[in-house]
Amino acid sequence: MPNPPSPPEALPYLPVFLDVRGRKVVLVGGTEATASKARLTVRAGAAAVVVAESLCPDLAALVREGSVVWHRDSFRPELLDGAAIVIDGSGDAALTAEVRAAAEARGIPCNVVDVPEQCDFIVPAILDRAPVVVAVSTGGAAPALARTIRQRLETAIPAGYGRLARAAQACRQRVKDALPTARARQRFWDGVLTGDRADTLMALPEAEAVAAIEAELARFAAAPAEEGSVTLVGAGPGDPGLLTLHAAKAIETADVILHDALVPAAILGLARRETRLVPVGKRKGRPSVAQAFTNRMMAACAARGLRVVRLKAGDPFVFGRGGEEADYLRAKGIPVRVLPGITAAVGAAAEMGLPLTHRGVARSVRFVTAQCRTEAETAAMDWRALADAATTLAVYMGRDRMAAIARRLVAAGLPGDTPMAVAENACRPDAAHHFGTAAGFAAGGGEAMGSGPAILFVGDAVGAAPGWQAVCAQVTVSPRAAKMARAARVASGVGVGVAASG
Incomplete structure (x- = not known):
């Protein structure tokens, strides 16, 4: 069964644009708040009627220029007859209660200015590029924030x-x-x-x-009709800000998106409302979608002339089965495009301040997976080749095997004081980082991890990360680890003092 995406947070209001051209809109109160809403309704073509015993200067000016009609009297319920909406800007609690009761009795939506809990609808902050109008709302929670967002959009959306x-x-x-x-x-x-x-x-x-x-x-x-196609898109490690521009455009123009379980809702939200979202995630210990089903569905949708996006966490060609999927589709004669994403190791290392390569410390980097196709393949890994502290090792999908991995590496010759780190939920709001040594992880030092996806880093370059420096400041490390940590910092042009035992 597919992994269902997390349900989106409920909307506080239904976003709509209301056509009030030539329709009666009643505004109650002669205040500046009413004047602001009156100008907006007039701009929208409404037949605006202001009910108030006196007017502020702005409303008086609108009356003089003939933009609004002034009913110079106290409020009476029958004044709402035939109105499309009513807006109360009086600021008078007793009058507001009277207006709301009259509006409810007639089935007329009512807005009470700056009192969202008494509103049937709210008037959002707007960016006016008529006929393009962008409305921004915080659901009444923070109108000032909505105005700030609108101001930022002013520069992003030219006239x-x-x-x-x-x-x-x-x-x-x-x-x-x-x-x-x-x-x-x-x-x-x-x-x-x-x-x-x-x-x-x-x-x-x-x-x-x-x-x-x-x-x-x-x-x-x-031109000939556009044929269907599939784009393999890397969604990166989770932060929507790390998407490439090409990836964002592919998501925005897709007809169908088949997405991994780890792709967050914020990225899926870039798709059009009518785009079909199909979860095809695979998570250890949970119901997963068979790869054969994913392949067949991509091909079937493309054969119907659809633009298909296969949206993958990280990068499609780094432990993402992108090569298998591309081979399958090309064999079917289906055009395939690949858009790279930031793979988890790169994103996590950047977040931790961990250089994957470092002059004089780490001359290479190696990506490996702890989950091969079979247990036999996993067991057959060349641990001696991996046990090189001068090569930064990034281990994917090894959260449940961290202690075993560390023991295998130490047994294959990796010094027990080699710095290690693990990043959980990298580049997400709930990211967590843990540091230690190979010997410490071998003894179960990473068992306090949560249940999120994790990536393990091994090698002397880990000693350049600020998190490792914090570990060094709290505990006494071996002379070799102290030397390598110092070398990493010196290579960066930054001095550091590290206490060494022995």
Whole structure:
């Protein structure tokens, strides 16, 4: 059975955009808060009615220019008749209770400004690039934060998006007529409205952008239909910020995504809502999806003309079965593209400040897995070749075998004082790091680990990590370990004092 993804956190509100053009919107109270909402409703084309006995200067100005109608009286329930929504900015608790009761009796959604617990809907912070409008909400938890996010988006979304949206709108019917299927239209717009092509269009006057879109439509419609394909994508060790730009775009434009169990929801959230997400993870001791099923499903979806993304934790070609999957698909004649990701060893080492190679200390790095296809393959590993403190050893999938691995290495000749480290849940919010020596791990020093995915590092270069330096400051280490730790720090141009026994 597939491993189900973690359920997403519940939304505090349903995000919608409401068409109020020409419809009655009632605003209660003559305050600055009401004025702010009145300006927004007027901009949206509403027939705004303000109910208040007196007005603040901003509302009075809106009345003078004819943008809103002022009902100069105290509130009465019948004033809500025919309204699409009501907004209460009075700041008067007794009046608010009266407004809410009248709105509820008529089935009219009510917003009480800055009191989210009394709101049927909230008015988000918006970024206006009309006709492009981006709404940002914290569900009423922190409106100031929503405004801060909007301000950051101001610099990320240039004003040219408005012109691009108008140009696309002008071509929309022609695109629909020329491309009869929804998937063809989606792929056309994916190509036009993203990347360098979109940047070029945004720089053009609107009429020229329309002409450029029409020219691209003619070329697209005349070209053969795009065949299905599979992209093997490395999702990295877990932090969405470590995705490559190509990986993010592949996820955003996929029709189907078959993903590992370790790919976090934040990365899966980059996919379109209509994208089919299929969990095909494999976790030791848990129900897993057979590799043969994954292969067949990738091929079947691609054969239907779909864009398939096989989303893998880390890098597809580092203990990710990417080579097997690519061979299978190519044998079926299916186009395959591979987008690399940051493998767990590289991500974890960077997070720990652990140089995988280090001049004068570690001349090479070696990646190995503790989980081969069979127990016989695992037992047949050349431990003597791996027991080299001058080569940084990164052991994948060895969380449950750390003590046995350390014992095998020491028995094969690795000095017992060789620094070791283990990273659990690397590059994730719950990451944990543990340091020790080969002899210490052989004696069960890593048994306090949790149940998350872990990677083990062995070698003198581990001594350059700040975590190992902290261990040295608390315990007395052997002369060899002290010497290597000092050499690692000196190679970095940083002096350090390490106490040595003997």
